[in-house]
Amino acid sequence: MKQRDLKGPHGTTNVVEETVRNPNVMPSPYSPTIELVGVSYGYGKDLPVIDDITLSIPQGQWVTLVGANGCGKSTLVKLMNALLPKGEGSIKVKGLELQSDTIGKIRQTIGMVFQNPDNQFIGATVEEDIVFGLEGQCLSIEVMEERVKSYAARLGITDLLYKHPSELSGGQKQRVAIASILSMEPEVVIFDEASSMLDEKTRNELLNILSDMHKSGRYTIISITHDAQEIAASERVLVLHEGKLIADRTPTELFQDEKILEMSHVIAPFAFQLTRELHRYGLDISIPNCEKELMEALWPLHLRK
Amino acid sequence: MSEKLLIGRTIDTGSWVHSIDPRAKMIAMMLYVVIIILSNTWLEMACVVVFSLAIIALTRIHIKYFIRAAKPLWVLMLFIFIVQCIKVVDKNGAILLSIGSWNLYVEGFKLGLFSVLRMVFLVSFTAILTFTTTPGRLNQGLEGVLKPLKVIRVSPDRFTLMVSIALRFIPSILEEAQIILKAQASRGADVRELPWKEKGKMLVSLLVPVTVGAFRRAEDLVHSMESRGFRMGEPRTKYHSLVWRSRDTIFIGFFIIMLIAMVWMSGYGTGELWTL
Numbered sequence: 001m002k003q004r005d006l007k008g009p010h011g012t013t014n015v016v017e018e019t020v021r022n023p024n025v026m027p028s029p030y031s032p033t034i035e036l037v038g039v040s041y042g043y044g045k046d047l048p049v050i051d052d053i054t055l056s057i058p059q060g061q062w063v064t065l066v067g068a069n070g071c072g073k074s075t076l077v078k079l080m081n082a083l084l085p086k087g088e089g090s091i092k093v094k095g096l097e098l099q100s101d102t103i104g105k106i107r108q109t110i111g112m113v114f115q116n117p118d119n120q121f122i123g124a125t126v127e128e129d130i131v132f133g134l135e136g137q138c139l140s141i142e143v144m145e146e147r148v149k150s151y152a153a154r155l156g157i158t159d160l161l162y163k164h165p166s167e168l169s170g171g172q173k174q175r176v177a178i179a180s181i182l183s184m185e186p187e188v189v190i191f192d193e194a195s196s197m198l199d200e201k202t203r204n205e206l207l208n209i210l211s212d213m214h215k216s217g218r219y220t221i222i223s224i225t226h227d228a229q230e231i232a233a234s235e236r237v238l239v240l241h242e243g244k245l246i247a248d249r250t251p252t253e254l255f256q257d258e259k260i261l262e263m264s265h266v267i268a269p270f271a272f273q274l275t276r277e278l279h280r281y282g283l284d285i286s287i288p289n290c291e292k293e294l295m296e297a298l299w300p301l302h303l304r305k
Numbered sequence: 306m307s308e309k310l311l312i313g314r315t316i317d318t319g320s321w322v323h324s325i326d327p328r329a330k331m332i333a334m335m336l337y338v339v340i341i342i343l344s345n346t347w348l349e350m351a352c353v354v355v356f357s358l359a360i361i362a363l364t365r366i367h368i369k370y371f372i373r374a375a376k377p378l379w380v381l382m383l384f385i386f387i388v389q390c391i392k393v394v395d396k397n398g399a400i401l402l403s404i405g406s407w408n409l410y411v412e413g414f415k416l417g418l419f420s421v422l423r424m425v426f427l428v429s430f431t432a433i434l435t436f437t438t439t440p441g442r443l444n445q446g447l448e449g450v451l452k453p454l455k456v457i458r459v460s461p462d463r464f465t466l467m468v469s470i471a472l473r474f475i476p477s478i479l480e481e482a483q484i485i486l487k488a489q490a491s492r493g494a495d496v497r498e499l500p501w502k503e504k505g506k507m508l509v510s511l512l513v514p515v516t517v518g519a520f521r522r523a524e525d526l527v528h529s530m531e532s533r534g535f536r537m538g539e540p541r542t543k544y545h546s547l548v549w550r551s552r553d554t555i556f557i558g559f560f561i562i563m564l565i566a567m568v569w570m571s572g573y574g575t576g577e578l579w580t581l
Contacts, residue, residue: 083528104536112532119525122533124441124473131544133533138542166476184533 032056033188033220034080034093041072041079041087042243049075050087051243059187062214062221064231064251067240068265073224076240077190080222081110094187108137111181115193117173121165126157126176129165133184151183155209171202178209189213191223195230207233228255228269232289239264252287316436318365321552323437327446329553330438334431336560341423343567350422352570356563357430366436374432375425382421389417444469445547463537474522482515 034057042048049072057063065073078084080091082103091098093106114120123129127148134144152158155175165173174194181189191210195203207230213219223230231237237254239247247260254260255268256276268276271294275285283301288294317323322330344353361371393413402409435443444465451461486496489507496507 078528081532083531104534104539107532107534110532112528114525114529116525118477119522120529122470122473122526122530124439124469128441128544132530132535135541135544136534136536136539138540140542141544141546144542144544165473166480180533 032092033059033061034222035091036080037090037092039076039079039087039089039091041075041084048243050079052089053243053245054089055238055245055248057220057222059220060214060217061236062210062234063223063236063238064234065222065224065238065240066226066231066254066264066266068263071240072243073240074192077112077192077222077224081107081112081190083112108184109186110188110190111184111186112190112192113174113177113181113194115196117170117177117197118165120177121173125162125164126152126168127161129176130180130183133180137184147183147185151179154182155179169202171198171205174198174202174206175209178206182213187218188220188222191221191225193224193226195225195227203227204229226266228267231266232269252289256287314435315439316366316370320363320365320437322360322364322433322556324552325437325556326547326549326553327434327438327442328449328547328549329556330434331446331450333557333560334434336557336564337430338427340560340564340567341427343564343571344423345419345571349567349570350419352563352566353426354422356559357426360433360559361430364433364437370436371429371432375428378424378428382424385420385424386417389413389420440469440472441545442547444472445543445545449547460538470526474519474526477522478515478519481518482511485511485514485518 034055036053036055039050039053040048041050053076065076067073075084079087080093080098082098086098093109096102096106096109098106121129122132130148130151131144134147139147148161149158152161155178157172157175157179160168160172160176165176168176177194195206198206207227210221210223210230211233214221221234223234225231231254232251234251237247237249237251238245239254239260241263246263247254247257249257254264254266255272261268267273269291271288271291275287275294278285285294285297288297340356341353344350361368390409390413391407393410393416394408395410395412399411400408401411401414438446447468448461448465451459451464454461489511490496494507496504499507
């Protein structure tokens, strides 16, 4: 593979570019953040929930995990964080093999945001909730104060710090959950259908947060979602079907493949659907990344008429 | 449902009592229990009333909240009062009221009234603890007060974690119960309109989904806690640590003085003059 000059402190931009083109090829100086080899998990041999999954995710990449309900997406991410007992195969996080003695360290590297914003709220106030994880890391009061302040500001929840969860909306609770996770400064953040219980507006807010996190280059993001917009914004899509990894591609490639879309129960964004229809009518337009791009491609056609 | 729940609700007026260390408040409440048990004469009871009202005034919380805190217990209080009136047979004592062969003795009436007064003040006054302290601080205080239990290998952290999770989830579970009740009502099974026997049956059918829901929540919560690196018994730092200040000692001081006064009054029989 061609070695390039690396920009930025982690060289993320280039690593990401390379891996999108060919996710299986890793730039040699960077070991993958997450590496799964032959991972299987299930209740007995006949009922595998996860069936022989091998994949690697480099640092800084934004990966979405899609698939029909019950295909094992949540199980897979929970295995990465040792929230479920270990199955077959090996899981490595930052080069550290997941074993009973490394669980603590690995959980410090991976932060998880879950689906139900109510059930992951541990503290009696927003501040207590953020601090819960920090206390476990045995940080000093000064550091904790600083983190609470900076991460609350980053997620726009400074005014809510002393509020009880019952006083918050779903979107606000989800912001608190993200602040609680980010304040622990993990390198990998997993979103387990974090946007599924949110309304359209809050979902867009969450998407902006994810984009900002990705741009910062500090986080490797794994997101389980059914939301086409979120999938389109990510760099790589892993498709799970009946516990097996059936596709590993870019969002654009995924949206073009009707068979995989069908299997993963994902609906392509409007711009993709329209382009596909137009192709059927013989119009030659390149695949757009968003609606605006499609509009840009369409209006010159009108002029040509 | 949660509107009526006064237990565990903090009413913030920013008073002096609000700023007292929760440990001090807990110790003070224990002393108050002793004080109220020791008050046997009218004079002693009068002193307790004045003292209690003075402390209540210090909290700057309207007295109606304290009265409301004791209100749910009125049936129990009435029961205790009646039992005391019927039970006490003081052959040589004065009779207050005579209905047929049954006499209401002054002593019985006094005992009944005292029991009710004690109960009213105990419940209303100890509400100061929850009215003036947030659940989080209350829990920290509890951990502090329970620390001596470490000697007999009972872990106060484990206990207080349990309490804090319970306090955090009681409103959520009540809310869920309400939703299920409404869901049942929307399908034509309105609990309010059913006879008592049917109501009982309906409550059982409510209990199952609520319990299942609670377990689901518990699982989610465990995952959330574990993914944030929580492991039982592992060392943790404290974000809010309690600092004992002179005002806390002064607060307890009030109660100690009151207790000494009580012991002195009952010991020297000063109150005898006031006894009915």
